[in-house]
Amino acid sequence: MAALTRALGAVLDDLAAARGAAMPWAPVLFSVGIAAFFLARQEPGQGAFLQAGAGLAAAMALRFRGGERWQLPAMGAALILAGFLVAGLRTQIVAGPVLADRYYGPVTGRIVDIDRSFSDQLRLTLDGVALDIVAPARTPRLVRVALHGDAPFVPEPGQRVRVIAHLSPPDGPVEPGGFDFQRIAWFEGLGAVGYTRKPVESLALPGDGPGLWAFRVRMALSRLMQERMEGQAGAFAAALMTGDRSGVTRDTNDALRNSNLSHLISISGLHMGLLSGFVFALCRYGLALAPPVALRLNTKKVAAIAALLAATFYLVLAGPSVATRRAYVMAAVMLTAVLLDRRAISLRSVAIAAMIVLLIEPESLVEPGFQMSFGATVALIVAFGQWTRVSGRVPAVLRPVAALCLSSLAAGTATLPIAAAHFNRIAEYGLVANLAAVPVMGMAVMPAGVIAALLAPLGLAAPALWVMEEGCRFILLVAKLVAGLDGAVVPVPAPAGWILPSLGLGALLLALTRPPWLRGLGVLALAGGLVGWTLADRPLLLIADEGTLVGLMTPSGRALSKAKGAGFVASSWLEDDGDAADQQAAHDRGAFAGPRGQATARLGALTIWHLTGKTAPQRAGDVCVPGAIVVMDGYWRGGPPACRLFDARALARTGALALSPAPGGGLALRSARASGGHRLWNDRTLRAFRLGN
Structure with a gap:
């Protein structure tokens, strides 16, 4: 016991000594509390929030009243509990009526x-x-x-x-x-x-109502740009500058996604950084051309204020999307750091930005945009921290190219597992596409957009718009060429829920810690996550939540019961399988046979029937026998069924279903309702009880 006490004391002393470098871990611990709230299977009740509040008060008391060695652990506990409380509060604040039925x-x-x-x-x-x-x-x-x-x-x-x-x-x-x-x-x-x-x-x-004036301006500018620039180049440019993506076709979106350039069309940190950075440089170097002004003013801070105003206008113009708000917070924190004579780009500033975003919208934690934005930013800061040590050894003429390659490699490596986990694909040539497209975005498209906005009142925007149009055409050309290459997209199966947190923890331990034993834990976490991903096991049988589609895993991939209909469900299942086939090809795998509206397949000793259409209830009685699984989009009208029956009524209670091999033999059944738990966003009874709506 004495040895354990001494070891604990040593750990606490080490934590106290590292207190000055703990700031980057604040959003990580805050995220743990948010994740605990969202992972709960039952909606936390009043008692849970009272306990969390009492724990938070106790942790803060220990933080200020306890000894120095307890300050950091107490603050960590306080951040976790605060994350839980903030997520719960946000869930109640946004509560609103949800349509009860069709x-x-x-x-x-x-x-x-x-x-x-x-x-x-x-x-x-x-x-x-x-x-x-x-x-x-x-x-x-x-x-x-x-x-x-x-x-x-x-x-x-x-x-x-x-x-x-x-x-x-x-x-x-x-x-x-x-x-x-x-x-x-x-x-x-x-x-x-x-x-x-x-x-x-x-x-x-x-x-005009609140916020509508910005919407009107956004759509007017979007239409004006699309009238001045033909085809998808105009729609792409309008999406970059105004956030209006309604003119971008699915083919263009697919090409951007398959070439790993989809981040260019969503107003995010890249766009906000390029715009505010260009305005900052334009103002600072422009003021430097007027020596009387440059000698009397702090041009760096004036430029930061101008860039902050430009970023704010961009936020209002582009609309309050989650990605845009997140990008604005990151840019605002960094420009504020300039005004306060602090380092604009550091792990501390990224941590502050992450905390602000999570305080405002804790639900962002589980969204790919948040994970990719901050993952890429941390990776870039860490990578360029190492670059400054070795850049002097690189010939000056090659440094810009080397820096560009390093930034694309670092950001791409950090975001690759996140994108693969959420979108079930890896863009094989994404690095090549980004090396070709991102410099054009930064050096031509965004600067031309800013200059066009400044010159438009004078009627002189045409040359800048031409530059922007040609830059957008080049980016779309790169996207289509790269997406069209053989093997451009590698489908990957959906990982288990613990995989991405394990990879994230491993990356954070490697990026933010110095002790070898902590870095060793980071390597183990990364290795465990990657190995676990390779062992991903997909369900044998999937049933859609309305009985409209059934998917059976076969040696050649998942076979679908219908060639058309329930297209979103079909594409989601195949993507989660890591399967590049479309719905028609998956149906043609031949596991299901029979006339339209009555598909049948074999699963070991079991016979699967999928019945659809108005006559499905009448036909169900003939096939609902022992040893059969019957799925239908109608309602069973008979007595207790002899088969395992999943009709529309039963599926409305369970949601989508998955059958997988059970450890002891047979099949284990999982339902979407049981997996998702009883939460305000998915339980109508709970909503009515809690919110009285």
Whole structure:
């Protein structure tokens, strides 16, 4: 016991000595508390929050009243508990009505966002929504409707419209443990999604509401740029400068994604950094050309203020997307550091930016954008910290090229596992594409965009817009050429939930610690995560949450019961398998046979039946026998079934299902509802009880 006490004391003394270098770990510990909240299977009750609050108070008391050796552990515990409390508070603050069931009928609302759907259709987000037969108190604050009709419609910001639409609550995961759109929608305030095939009826345009003026300006600038620049180059340029991606087609998005250039089209840290950096340099060196001014003013701080104002305008113009807000916080922290005579780019400034983002939007932690942005930034800081030690040995003429290669390699290495885990693909030639495209973005496209904005009031923006257009064309050309190469995309299976945290912890231990034993733990965590990923095991059988699709794993990959329909579910299953096939090819694998609406397959001694269509309930009685698994998108009308039956009623309770081999033999069943737990964003009863909506 004495030896253990001495060892604990030594560890506490080491922590106290390292207190000055602990700041980068603050967002990591804060994230642990946020993760604990989101991983809970049951919605934490009042008692859990009271206990966390009491623990936080005790930890802070120990931080200020305890001895020096207890200050760092106490602060760490306080950060973890604070993360848990902030995530819980945020979940309640954003709470709003969610559509209780399917709805078909008139939908009236005001257009507050325009984008494109998974099927490449124009999509409108509406607020101020009114639904027939739905009480105002139970009407969602935001509704998103994809336009599948043939009638032409040009949406206007703030336009009040009426449309006959099919709506439903946000869908749950397409398989147990999969991507949870319900949680994303909850924090976005999105209470219903759907589509229409009917023409959109335009009502009177209302007056400008809060935030609508920026939306109007954004869409007006986007249309102006797309009129001046033909084709996808104009749509790409508009997305860069205004955040409006409604003109970017699915083919362009796929090319950017498959070449690892998709980060260029989402306004993120790269864009905010390039814009604010260009404005900073333009102001600082421009003022230096006027010696009387340069001698009387601190041009560095004046340039920082100008860059901060430009970044703020860019934020307002591009809209309040999560990625844009996150990028703005990072840029603002670094420019504020310049104003305070601190190092603008350091692990401390990145930690402060991460803490601000997580305090405002703790749900960002589980989103790929947050993970990739801060992972890349930390990797760049660490890499260039080492670069400064060896750059003197590199010939001066080669240093810019070497620095560019190093930055692309460091950022690409840091974000590769994150992108692979979330998007199930590795862009094999992503480094080549970024080496070709990013310099054009930084040296031509973004500077030309800023200059065009400055010269537009004088009517002199045409040359800058031409430069921007040609730069965008070059980037899209690179994307298409790289995406078209053989082996450009390597599909990878979805990892288990613990894999990415293990890789992240290992990378942080290597980047932020010095003791050899901690770095050794980092190597073990990285190795364990990579080995665990290679052992990923996919379910034998997957069943969609509405009974619309069944997928059976075969030696040649997952075979699907239908060649068309439930396209999003099909593509998600195949991507999670690490399978590059499309739905038609997966159906043609031949595991399922039978006429349309009655597909059958074998799983060992079991017979699988997938019945769809209006007559499915009548046909189910003939095939529901012992040794059969029957899945149908209708409702069972008989008595207790003799088979293992999954009809629409049962699947509404369980969500999507997965069957995998059980350790003791047989099959183990997992449901999306059990995997996701009972949380506010997925449990209608719990929402009504907690929120009274």
